[in-house]
Amino acid sequence: MMKSSPALLRNAVFLAAALLVAFAPLPLPQTPPAERTFRIDATQFAFAPAVLTVNPGDRVTIELTSLDVVHGLYLDGYDLQISADPGQTATMTFVADRAGSFRFRCAATCGDLHPFMIGKLHVGPNTLLWRSIGLALLAMFAAVMLGMPRLRKA
Amino acid sequence: MPKYDLLRIPLLRKTLESRWPQLILRAAALGGFAIAILAGLLGTRVGNHNFAIVVVWIAWWAALMLLAVPLLGRGWCAICPIPMPGEWLQNGAALGPVQDGSRHGRSLKRFPKSFRNIWMQNVAFTLLALFSAVILTRPSVTGWILLGMLLVAVGASLVYERRTFCRYICPVGGFIGLYSQLAPLELRVVDTKICAAHKEKSCYRGNAEGYGCPWDVFPGGLAVNTNCGLCMECLRTCEYDNIALNLRAPGADLDPPHGLKLDEAYKAFIMLGSALVYSAVMLGPWGALKTAAYSIGSPAWWGYALGLLVLIWGLLPGLFYLTTRAAQALAPVRLPPRKLFARYAAALIPLGLTAWIAFSISFVFANISYLWPVLSDPFGWGWDLFGTAGAGWTPYLSLAVPMLQVVVLLGGLFWSGRTAAKIAAEQGARRHVWPVTGFNTLVTIGLLWLLVG
Structure with a gap:
């Protein structure tokens, strides 16, 4: 069945708004790249610190020190991995050229909770989260407004 | 269709x-x-x-x-x-x-x-x-x-x-x-x-x-x-x-939604609340929370257990009950509060399933590569039945997973909103849809924060 013009218009408006929220360029603050070094202590089953924040373009060095058993660090999105023996430090250096929020996780079986030993690296503002929240609010309105014809019939 | x-x-x-x-x-x-x-x-x-x-x-x-x-x-x-x-x-x-x-x-x-x-x-x-x-x-x-x-x-x-x-x-x-x-x-x-x-x-x-x-x-x-x-x-x-x-x-x-019984409505809250808790414990960066969930019998575990029970059996259903009471205040209908609560709980079904899918995507793609060695050596006794025992651990699609989670969760929220709208239409109380969908949106934002935040 063909949709009526108002319904098509409503759909088009929501679609355009969704595209805008999802892809419109944001006025993000620009900061000059810097050298950032983090020392992360790894113990069963936590990284300390577990949340790192850098700016896009920063040259990041992570020194992973294992304080008990062998631990590793795999960085999602960057596909980088290091491993540190007990009492030893392993180092990775990379340019944070990909913005967003990335999980890093233990890459060496270290005990029962190993698969859940996780940290986060924030590179700049987490635009995915903010855009997602915007889209969630839009989805709420869209779900209700696009349901209105049914409500009117009722 | x-x-x-x-x-x-x-x-x-x-x-x-x-x-x-x-x-x-x-x-x-x-x-x-x-x-x-x-x-x-x-x-x-x-x-x-x-x-x-x-x-x-x-x-x-x-x-x-x-x-x-x-x-x-x-x-x-x-x-x-x-x-x-x-x-x-x-x-x-x-x-x-x-x-x-x-x-x-x-x-x-x-x-x-x-x-x-x-x-x-x-x-x-x-x-x-x-x-x-x-x-x-x-x-x-x-x-x-x-x-x-x-x-x-x-x-x-x-x-x-x-x-x-x-x-x-x-x-x-x-x-x-x-x-x-x-x-x-x-x-x-x-x-x-x-x-x-x-x-x-x-x-x-x-x-x-x-x-x-x-x-x-x-x-x-x-x-x-x-x-x-x-x-x-x-x-x-x-x-x-x-x-x-x-x-x-x-x-x-769900088209039109059949009213849930109270036990089924509670199942919807238990699943939604568990998805929130699992996302925090298993995918979050909080080591103390993981240790608490693991250390059965310790004071920290009792705290975790109490928090879980309160969230899934009390807080979420309680907030949703208040939500349906607010809906009732916006547009009164001749339905007992308990029935209204159970009826609108059907709107949580799509969001609950997509919450679990979003959680599972992250957990599964990060860990499924453990399957290859285990198929060759199921007991960990050093066998190599299919020649895959030495396959290393590799997370799959780590860059795409957050996007997939967002798409799935937003789809679930939209679906839940449509379902709430249909229930509201059935009640002849179109205003009901706003508080119910608002509740769903808050839960979705919580999940987004836990999963891609």
Whole structure:
């Protein structure tokens, strides 16, 4: 069945708004790249610190020190991995050229909770989260407004 | 969207009418289940090198939550191995009935009426959730749990008629049933008048061709997928070829939504709350929370357990109750608060399933590569059956996973909003939709923060 013009218009408006929220360029603050070094202590089953924040373009060095058993660090999105023996430090250096929020996780079986030993690296503002929240609010309105014809019939 | 009866395809009808394909699949599943129990009890203590942990909690869970439940509803229940031994003992046969199927199980009791609901399943799932950090990581605990489920299923089959374990006890069956309402597949009758006029009700009672419905359902009265296990017994026993296996629009059971009972409504909250807790414990960066969930009996664990129980049994349902009270204040309707609460809880079904899919995507893609070595060395004893024992751990799609999670969650929120709108339309109270959808949106934002924040 063909949709009526108002319904098509409503759909088009929501679609355009969704595209805008999802892809419109944001006025993000620009900061000059810097050298950032983090020392992360790894113990069963936590990284300390577990949340790192850098700016896009920063040259990041992570020194992973294992304080008990062998631990590793795999960085999602960057596909980088290091491993540190007990009492030893392993180092990775990379340019944070990909913005967003990335999980890093233990890459060496270290005990029962190993698969859940996780940290986060924030590179700049987490635009995915903010855009997602915007889209969630839009989805709420869209779900209700696009349901209105049914409500009117009722 | 019009429905299409898949049983019009002669090959499919023959395949489903025959017991052999199903038996082969179930036997394979039972074999895997037995290996999981043995590996759990006898294999390596290292979870991610043990068949029990990797196959059950990563591979099977992925297949269940990402494919089986969204696409087939209770499709897994049709080949689940857990009730098999009990059914064999109950029926005295591994295939079709050796005598008239209507005579089977006459000496067995019906499950007590006060337990014919899913409260036991709600409690069973809550118990699993309370101990999940240990169950999901210690092979021996998984082994005992699986063995325990098998024994309880056998016991239930010997005392009570039909598949009592699946219908009323299984901790997994409850949420599969709830979310099966979203599947694009349904078993229904072609013409309800034929069923009404058929005095023998052989689909429910059984006949020479098969057993009465193991799920204690009269197919002629099926309106939603929740309690149909897709076992196909009714297809075998129906004397009028009156059974249809329809392809349909996803979520057709929610269009219009059938009101949930209170036990089903609570299941929706338990699942949604558990998805929040699991996302925080298993995917979050909080080591202390993980340790608390793992250290059973410690003060930290008691705190975790109390927090979990309060969230899923008290806080979420309580906030939703207040939400429906606010809806009632916006547009009064002649419905008791408890019924309004249960009715609008149906709007949580799409969001709950997508929350679990979003959680599972992250967990599964990060860990599924543990499967390859485990297939070659299920017990961690140094075997290399298929030459994959040395395969290394590699997370898959780590860059794409957050986007997929966002898309899935937003889809669930939209679907839930549409469902709430339909319920509001049914009530003739369009304003109700705002507080209910607002609640869903807040939960979604919480999930987004936990999963991609």
